Amino acid sequence: MHAFPPPPALAPASRQCYAPSHSLDRHCHYTAYATVILGGSYLEAGDEGRHTVQAGDALVHRAFESHLDFFSARGADVLIIPMPFAARLPVRGRVRDVDALARMAERSPACAWTAFAEAFEADGSGHDDWPDLLARKLREQPDTHLGEWAEATGLRAESISRGFCRAYGISPKAYRAQVRARAAWEAICGSSLALGRLATELGFADQAHMTRAVKSLTGHRPQAWRMAADA
Incomplete structure (x- = not known):
């Protein structure tokens, strides 16, 4: 059984590294979050389309979305930022200074969502096969x-x-x-x-x-x- 109701407070931001050529089968995340790519690259295919992303890109995932991931030969270093259930941002965007965002998230993990929302710039690109x-x-x-x-x-x-x-x-x-x-x-x-x-x-x-x-x-x-x- 999934957590219910949604927690009122956001979890802190976290950092995740994925090995070169690693893959994740299709899976569902029950909470909303944003992913900022700090290094490397990967392909994600999910409920909101397919996107190949690299350093500086960001993907927004609403609650209960599913996707799979294929990581490149360089692997990937990503910042995971929990976001409010009701937040609405475009699926894909850019963050100009990912290093500054990562440093801020490390100093104050609970403030990462606010900083991300302010830095996020929408980018409508994606696969079109x-x-x-x-x-x-x-x-x-x-x-x-x-x-x-x-x-x-x-x-x-x-x-x-x-x-x-x-x-x-x-x-x-x-x-x-x-x-x-x-x-x-x-x-x-x-x-x-x-x-x-x-x-x-x-x-x-x-x-x-x-x-x-x-x-x-x-x-x-x-x-x-x-x-x-x-x-």
């Missing part, structure tokens, strides 16, 4: 018919499934289900719309379907998250 176009389509239009999308792009449906899984570590259908579940969780916490109405608007078969999806993702039913948001 067909798996990324499909991922974006599934995020923006979850009801997209995969067979029709394959036909429109001149690809075979089975090739799409294999290629997408290689890129994102998950099938297109499973990716869509996870993205939809996270969208439901965010809507439940951020709006007062009736749960049944939300389920319909987000494309679930019914409220029970949405409840199962949100509980599978977060460990808690929509009603519990709604009560926590209203508290």
